[in-house]
Amino acid sequence: MENKIVTKIFVVEDDEWYREYLSYTLSLDPENSVRSFASGAEFLAAVNEQPDIVTLDYSLPDMTGAMLLQEIKKRIPDAEAIIISEQDKIDTALQLLKAGAYDYFVKSKDIRDRLLNTVSHVRKQLQLKDRLHSLEKELQNKHDFRKNIIGNSPSMLKVFELIEKTLANNLTVTITGETGTGKEEVAKAIHYNSTFSKGPFVAINMAAIPKELAESELFGHEKGAFTGAVAARPGKFEEANNGTIFLDEIGDLDPSLQVKLLRVLQEKNVTRVGSSNVVKVNNRVIVATHKDLREEVKAGRFREDLYYRIFGLTIQLPPLRERGRDVLLLAVYFMNRFCKDNALPAKTLSDDAQQKLLSYAFPGNVRELKSLTELACVLSSGNEIVANDFHLEPNNLSPGFYNDSYSLDDYSRMIIRHYLEHNDQNVVVVAQKLNIGKSTIYRMLKDEKGII
Numbered sequence: 001m002e003n004k005i006v007t008k009i010f011v012v013e014d015d016e017w018y019r020e021y022l023s024y025t026l027s028l029d030p031e032n033s034v035r036s037f038a039s040g041a042e043f044l045a046a047v048n049e050q051p052d053i054v055t056l057d058y059s060l061p062d063m064t065g066a067m068l069l070q071e072i073k074k075r076i077p078d079a080e081a082i083i084i085s086e087q088d089k090i091d092t093a094l095q096l097l098k099a100g101a102y103d104y105f106v107k108s109k110d111i112r113d114r115l116l117n118t119v120s121h122v123r124k125q126l127q128l129k130d131r132l133h134s135l136e137k138e139l140q141n142k143h144d145f146r147k148n149i150i151g152n153s154p155s156m157l158k159v160f161e162l163i164e165k166t167l168a169n170n171l172t173v174t175i176t177g178e179t180g181t182g183k184e185e186v187a188k189a190i191h192y193n194s195t196f197s198k199g200p201f202v203a204i205n206m207a208a209i210p211k212e213l214a215e216s217e218l219f220g221h222e223k224g225a226f227t228g229a230v231a232a233r234p235g236k237f238e239e240a241n242n243g244t245i246f247l248d249e250i251g252d253l254d255p256s257l258q259v260k261l262l263r264v265l266q267e268k269n270v271t272r273v274g275s276s277n278v279v280k281v282n283n284r285v286i287v288a289t290h291k292d293l294r295e296e297v298k299a300g301r302f303r304e305d306l307y308y309r310i311f312g313l314t315i316q317l318p319p320l321r322e323r324g325r326d327v328l329l330l331a332v333y334f335m336n337r338f339c340k341d342n343a344l345p346a347k348t349l350s351d352d353a354q355q356k357l358l359s360y361a362f363p364g365n366v367r368e369l370k371s372l373t374e375l376a377c378v379l380s381s382g383n384e385i386v387a388n389d390f391h392l393e394p395n396n397l398s399p400g401f402y403n404d405s406y407s408l409d410d411y412s413r414m415i416i417r418h419y420l421e422h423n424d425q426n427v428v429v430v431a432q433k434l435n436i437g438k439s440t441i442y443r444m445l446k447d448e449k450g451i452i
Contacts, residue, residue: 010051011036058085086258155318156452176287177317182364183288191244199243225274244284251291320362334373352387
């Protein structure tokens with residue numbers, strides 16, 4: 001049987017008969033817990049008990065209802081006050097309602113139904129408010145980066161330190177790191193723990209939007225602005241007003257739009273496609289990229305002025321292969337969450353499974369580990385996940401992993417392949433980073449069992 005939440009009601013009334021009448025009337029509802037007081041002083045002595053509702057006599061022997069209402073709003077702002085008075089002056093009622101009273105009754109013997117209905121309405125509002133507070137707390141806990149961004153490696157502790165520095169200001173944040181390292185999770189953590197948390201969080205992946213639709217997606221459009229624009233639509237900046245806009249893969253933004261984005265960031269307003277009206281926006285801006293924007297600027301693919309405009313505070317997310325035993329912390333976290341969400345019995349990681357994970361390079365980073373761990377939970381036949389339950393790509397073993405079957409050339413090829421995968425197959429960049437000639441790269445890959 002569901003337990004009902006009791007509404008605590010204080011009755012403040014100096015007339016003994018009417019005080020008992022109100023207390024009896026309110027007690028007719030079993031969801032009410034009623035306590036009465038004969039003066040304002042008696043009530044204030046017990047106000048720390050935090051009543052949900054207070055019924056106030058306007059004319060008390062020691063103070064007016066208006067004075068007591070002011071104290072209620074100051075000491076227990078979440079409580080609602082209902083004024084019950086012999087006065088029927090409209091000006092008095094309006095004054096008290098403006099001061100924060102929920103309702104105003106003129107004293108009579110026939111207020112039972114109205115009073116009980118009003119209390120019922122207040123109860124529903126209070127329950128809704130409590131539910132909202134619970135959801136806000138749940139949402140905040142959900143994005144508590146100390147609980148949900150798992151890791152205690154030195155590189156992740158540095159990330160946590162930088163996140164902390166973003167919370168009390170609206171500085172633009174740039175999050176860099178390889179694909180799958182958790183850039184959007186960091187952006188959400190910043191938003192939901194910052195001064196912008198009461199506003200929306202709106203994410204947009206610049207690499208996933210066709211060039212011809214990008215301007216409309218960002219800034220909105222008016223009806224008839226282009227073929228298919230059958231109705232006006234706000235853009236992501238308007239949707240994120242008074243909140244955070246997260247521009248993922250900012251390095252893939254078309255150069256023609258970079259200058260328009262720069263203007264929006266500088267002027268804090270947008271103009272929809274097909275309109276000349278300016279719409280003011282107030283956004284926290286967080287951008288992310290897996291590219292080196294400085295190299296993009298040098299190559300002429302990214303505007304230098306936009307680069308300096310979004311520069312702000314940079315958070316570099318380390319790849320999973322550089323986070324040591326964080327791999328195991330994350331694997332256990334994903335394993336426990338998957339088993340709980342899917343009503344599976346709790347599982348553990350065997351020693352050989354742990355060693356296998358520690359020896360893997362995880363080219364897909366945290367995202368790949370999550371998928372592999374969830375699959376291992378399904379494939380495991382018992383309450384322990386063993387090494388064979390993890391289906392890892394053999395060519396992505398960590399370069400430092402010792403294996404008798406590998407030669408020095410094999411390890412060199414693995415390193416070259418790794419750098420090529422994470423530098424857009426750019427041989428020139430990889431040659432510079434590894435301090436070897438381009439011809440060496442071509443030769444090593446050509447000798448790789450006939451594959452180039």
